[in-house]
Amino acid sequence: MKKILLLNGPNLNRLGKREPGIYGVTTLKELEEQMVRLGAENKIEVICFQSNHEGALIDKLHEAEDTGVDGVIFNPGAFTHYSYAIRDAIAGITLPVIEVHISNVYEREEFRHKSVIAPVAKGQIAGLGLLGYELALEVFKREGKEEE
Secondary structure, three states, rough: OOOEEEEOOOOHOOOOOOOOHHOOOOOHHHHHHHHHHHHHHOOOOEEEEOOOHHHHHHHHHHHHHOOOOOEEEOOHHHHOOOHHHHHHHHHHOOOOOOEEEEHHHHOOOOOHHHHHHHOOOOOEEEEEOOOHHHHHHHHHHHHOOOOO
């Protein structure tokens, strides 16, 4: 069974309350429950973690590689735009990381248009709401099936 880490960064614990016009009304708990359920339906174990602290997210990325996780779905929140420490943590592991953003960061404020994470990520999904998380899981589900 594949194991995927669902990693959410700062302020995502406020989903459902914070700017619902941008991020919707679904809570983080509901998103995590949905992803765990979807994973189970596809024989994928989804492990969820959220932190507002950069170091905790870095520790979780390192731990994921060391404990046999197969990939990471990561919404780094605002760290996307300036955390070279998280960027280096991703570059320093062999796990594929898919960067996910609920909103279309490219139609928002100028500072959101640059991701320091994208160059070291497997891919980036932005602007598709919570569906972006499901699409990232689908990528991991399909990975390896082409060789079979």
